[in-house]
């Protein structure tokens with residue numbers, strides 16, 4: 205294992221930063237009268253600022269994910285987590301991130317907004333990382349390598365041995381985006397955190413937890429990286445309603461498991477049904493809650509489905525996904541309607 209000096213990877217201005225000190229972070233104890241935060245005193249259930257470090261939510265997550273609570277931070281969706289990571293580590297105009305296309309578009313967008321360059325090392329055929337090419341492309345300015353596993357839009361998990369090699373040998377931060385890990389056969393990389401100081405794992409409440417509307421993303425990393433994250437994040441980045449909704453969901457883990465099992469069963473069923481259609485050429489193996497399928501006439505099929513009120517994602521212009529549509533796994537009824545509509549397109 206290469207010894208990573210995290211502090212040396214952090215932007216100098218962030219290392220030096222004196223973070224904003226909120227009223228709630230300066231006084232954390234119990235009291236009868238709070239006159240320190242310029243809140244409105246009249247109780248309506250939401251008149252107080254939320255816990256800036258979301259301890260109750262993180263304690264629950266810690267138990268479920270088996271990660272110490274000091275190694276967890278929360279963001280306003282994974283999108284905020286990605287943005288903050290780039291702003292912590294990448295000096296605009298100097299440093300860059302590395303992405304492995306075809307993959308999730310937000311890494312590029314967040315880097316573009318921050319004026320941070322993006323080096324692209326395409327996935328190999330089979331959608332696996334080209335470890336040697338990634339390591340050859342890396343230099344002292346390669347601050348973050350984004351690995352998305354299971355990958356969006358290709359649906360496969362990346363090879364754990366390849367990821368392990370990258371975690372061990374990449375000179376910067378390796379950020380593994382596990383937005384779809386609940387749907388995967390593979391173990392989460394969170395269990396490698398103890399031996400990998402440069403590892404960051406991201407997860408979200410938007411997919412398997414069914415809470416895209418509350419905007420809540422998780423980051424798991426060393427205490428040192430979590431410290432920088434908490435220093436840079438807006439003090440109250442996760443609002444009170446979101447924290448309550450997350451706690452409610454986390455207390456009811458069995459509901460999460462039930463829905464997850466239905467989606468996993470439906471993924472099998474949908475794949476089987478799509479495979480029987482003449483317009484479907486190939487379905488890529490999925491470890492996620494969607495399937496990527498190569499179809500005849502992708503553009504026409506997309507328009508046809510839209511006309512029937514069924515919206516799927518057209519990925520047919522994405523390099524290495526030519527001719528492909530991406531189908532999110534819906535309810536059993538929604539999936540049946542999708543397949544029925546596609547059967548009619550076949551026969552039209």
Ligand SMILES: *Cc1c(COP(=O)(O)O)cnc(C)c1O
Pocket residue numbers: 280281282283284308352356381383407408409410411416420421
């Ligand atoms: C859906 C998705 C996310 C989730 O982002 P949120 O901001 O948490 O909703 C993250 N990464 C990938 C690859 C995704 O597809």
